[in-house]
Amino acid sequence: MNPETFSGDAVIDAVSAVFMVVGALMSLAAAVGLLRFPDLMTRMHAATKPQVLGLFLLLFALGLQMRTWWVWPVLVVAWIFQLLTVPVSAHMVGRAGYRTKHLHPELLSTDELEAVVQQAAGKSGFTEDDGDAAAGRR
Amino acid sequence: MSRRRISLRQELPLLVWLVIVWAALWQNFSPGNLLFGALIAVLVARLFYLPPVELGGRFNVLRAIPFGLHFLTRVVAASFQVLFLAVAKGPKVISAVVAVPLRSHSDLLVTATGHVTALIPGSLVVEVDRSTSTLYIHGINVRNAEDAAQVRRDVRNTEAGLIRIMGTKAELSALNQELGS
Numbered sequence: 092m093n094p095e096t097f098s099g100d101a102v103i104d105a106v107s108a109v110f111m112v113v114g115a116l117m118s119l120a121a122a123v124g125l126l127r128f129p130d131l132m133t134r135m136h137a138a139t140k141p142q143v144l145g146l147f148l149l150l151f152a153l154g155l156q157m158r159t160w161w162v163w164p165v166l167v168v169a170w171i172f173q174l175l176t177v178p179v180s181a182h183m184v185g186r187a188g189y190r191t192k193h194l195h196p197e198l199l200s201t202d203e204l205e206a207v208v209q210q211a212a213g214k215s216g217f218t219e220d221d222g223d224a225a226a227g228r229r
Numbered sequence: 230m231s232r233r234r235i236s237l238r239q240e241l242p243l244l245v246w247l248v249i250v251w252a253a254l255w256q257n258f259s260p261g262n263l264l265f266g267a268l269i270a271v272l273v274a275r276l277f278y279l280p281p282v283e284l285g286g287r288f289n290v291l292r293a294i295p296f297g298l299h300f301l302t303r304v305v306a307a308s309f310q311v312l313f314l315a316v317a318k319g320p321k322v323i324s325a326v327v328a329v330p331l332r333s334h335s336d337l338l339v340t341a342t343g344h345v346t347a348l349i350p351g352s353l354v355v356e357v358d359r360s361t362s363t364l365y366i367h368g369i370n371v372r373n374a375e376d377a378a379q380v381r382r383d384v385r386n387t388e389a390g391l392i393r394i395m396g397t398k399a400e401l402s403a404l405n406q407e408l409g410s
Contacts, residue, residue: 120312127319132353132367137315140350144308164253178347178354185355185367189326200372203328204356204365 107152117145131188139181292393307350325371329384342388
């Protein structure tokens, strides 16, 4: 290989190839996690989090391959929106899952929320859905 | 009910962000497009008025860059950790719900801390207690009290970093006092 062909292009191709493979690996991790983890909460970890890194790597590789500067703002905006929405959806599903008891208590080493929820439930009943965990303490 | 109007200076970060999104989606950063985007941003911010986000009034870029890099390295490390757990431990993984009391009572900082924590694999915000600003975090692979203390420390470190970036001056001095003593 003469020095001229070993230019920036080859490096960019190599970097984006690595990023794409690792990004795909993160999707695989999500799939494996969904199959292997025991309850809703642990599955949420697997289902939502690899996107953060996986999507970052895939978008980065895409940006490198497009070789035009104007795709970068779109990719950055796409990633930022992902960052803003992933925790919210994960929180909503996790919260609903906790309240509907979609978890295995024997797989929790400690549960510091349970006492607070019990207290809140004792005072206001289970029908109150919009109150937060502190409702019982106010 | 009429809300307190906020000054243009307070609204500026939102407007700039809207213009950036507009230009990024059009993939056109020409002055004309930016101007039109700014016009639409002002119009949207006026028509669809949301409760203002109370910013701390300061933003430390020098603190933000290392924080961002640290965040990325933690995301990378934790992503592989979750992959390892999924393959190696699978159904036998032990987790915990840990209560983490935060220092700050500002909505912005509690939200930001919750977001950063939730984005790092292995921790998920299950519940937020706004009155005491306590986050209830579901941590994966938290087997004993020591791991739980580690989760608590991590979240509080995240919060400290965020206070250094964009907390109010009062929060910052309280933090410095706490760490100094």
